[in-house]
Amino acid sequence: MAVASYQAIGSIQPCGYLGGSGVPQECKNVFPKLSSGSLKFDASKAHRIGLVGASSSSSSQTSVFEPVVTPSKGVANESKKKSSEVALILIRHGESLWNEKNLFTGCVDVPLTKKGVEEALEAGKRICNIPVDMIYTSALIRAQMTAMLAMTQHRRKKVPIVLHEESEQARAWSQVFSEETRKQSIPVVRAWQLNERMYGELQGLNKQETADKYGKEKVHEWRRSYNVPPPNGESLEMCAERAVAYFRENIEPQLQSGKNIMIAAHGNSLRSIIMYLDKLTSQEVISLELATGIPMLYIFKEGKFIRRGSPAGPAEAGVYAYTRTLAQYRQKLDEIQN
Numbered sequence: 197m198a199v200a201s202y203q204a205i206g207s208i209q210p211c212g213y214l215g216g217s218g219v220p221q222e223c224k225n226v227f228p229k230l231s232s233g234s235l236k237f238d239a240s241k242a243h244r245i246g247l248v249g250a251s252s253s254s255s256s257q258t259s260v261f262e263p264v265v266t267p268s269k270g271v272a273n274e275s276k277k278k279s280s281e282v283a284l285i286l287i288r289h290g291e292s293l294w295n296e297k298n299l300f301t302g303c304v305d306v307p308l309t310k311k312g313v314e315e316a317l318e319a320g321k322r323i324c325n326i327p328v329d330m331i332y333t334s335a336l337i338r339a340q341m342t343a344m345l346a347m348t349q350h351r352r353k354k355v356p357i358v359l360h361e362e363s364e365q366a367r368a369w370s371q372v373f374s375e376e377t378r379k380q381s382i383p384v385v386r387a388w389q390l391n392e393r394m395y396g397e398l399q400g401l402n403k404q405e406t407a408d409k410y411g412k413e414k415v416h417e418w419r420r421s422y423n424v425p426p427p428n429g430e431s432l433e434m435c436a437e438r439a440v441a442y443f444r445e446n447i448e449p450q451l452q453s454g455k456n457i458m459i460a461a462h463g464n465s466l467r468s469i470i471m472y473l474d475k476l477t478s479q480e481v482i483s484l485e486l487a488t489g490i491p492m493l494y495i496f497k498e499g500k501f502i503r504r505g506s507p508a509g510p511a512e513a514g515v516y517a518y519t520r521t522l523a524q525y526r527q528k529l530d531e532i533q534n
């Protein structure tokens with residue numbers, strides 16, 4: 197099988213993995229039928245905003261989020277007509293204080309280092325011409341910092357607004373009362389399902405010392421294998437059960453309804469999502485590595501995810517050579533700014 201290079205936006209891929217074809221049985225098993233009851237996020241309460249001319253709402257008392265209607269319910273077809281393709285950006289958070297110390301982090305909520313902040317800003321520059329209508333992050337601060345810092349570089353200058361759906365009161369108290377302001381906002385949804393895989397009893401341990409103690413191979417198996425969990429932690433398979441389910445249940449319908457989406461998350465929650473998008477086998481995912489702060493672009497078109505990026509050289513030339521819609525969006529931004 198050929199080695200497929202992994203293309204990140206604006207850089208040569210950080211690492212490679214073996215490209216997959218078809219949906220092998222083991223992949224199908226990873227993504228069982230979704231039961232919406234197991235998911236916390238209520239899509240019926242979600243709302244939508246567009247790049248220009250969001251749907252006109254007569255009410256001036258609106259949340260940042262307008263109701264989203266899944267494709268099967270109708271309105272999505274209308275949005276689909278507006279754009280036959282949408283962008284999906286995936287970013288692993290910038291370097292965290294525990295990445296710097298080489299500690300297993302998992303679900304421990306550690307912020308970015310200065311270098312991580314810079315990586316997030318750099319990632320923002322790379323995606324500054326790509327439309328973003330909604331942002332999903334994990335519940336962890338390093339992913340949220342990355343998303344917010346990246347968006348400070350975006351040329352569209354919309355304001356990312358974190359949604360508070362945790363209670364009726366939180367929802368009510370964070371309402372936006374101006375339609376115009378709402379249109380200039382990007383809803384940010386935080387979901388624990390996108391968190392890093394729970395690293396169990398490795399959390400807080402030094403990676404090198406752990407390898408010295410248990411052996412390099414064992415630690416590599418814990419870190420990269422598909423179905424071997426670290427002691428009392430989650431395997432990639434277990435992480436996929438929540439992260440991919442969330443993606444399919446909540447994010448895919450938004451893409452189908454015409455939204456351009458950015459996801460800021462983690463090495464392993466994103467590996468599981470990429471495994472799904474690229475139909476990788478449990479063998480192929482072993483060699484998939486994601487660098488911190490490197491954005492990856494997919495185009496979602498006609499129900500398919502097409503991995504994009506610039507193989508080398510100036511990022512934008514590569515990215516925009518690929519899709520006319522993205523080039524048009526950029527042109528629009530140029531016109532606004534001139």
Ligand SMILES: O=C(O)[C@H](O)COP(=O)(O)O
Nearest residue numbers: 299300301302392419463
């Ligand atoms: O949780 C961690 O320690 C890192 O974010 C990912 O670690 P890994 O590269 O060992 O999976």
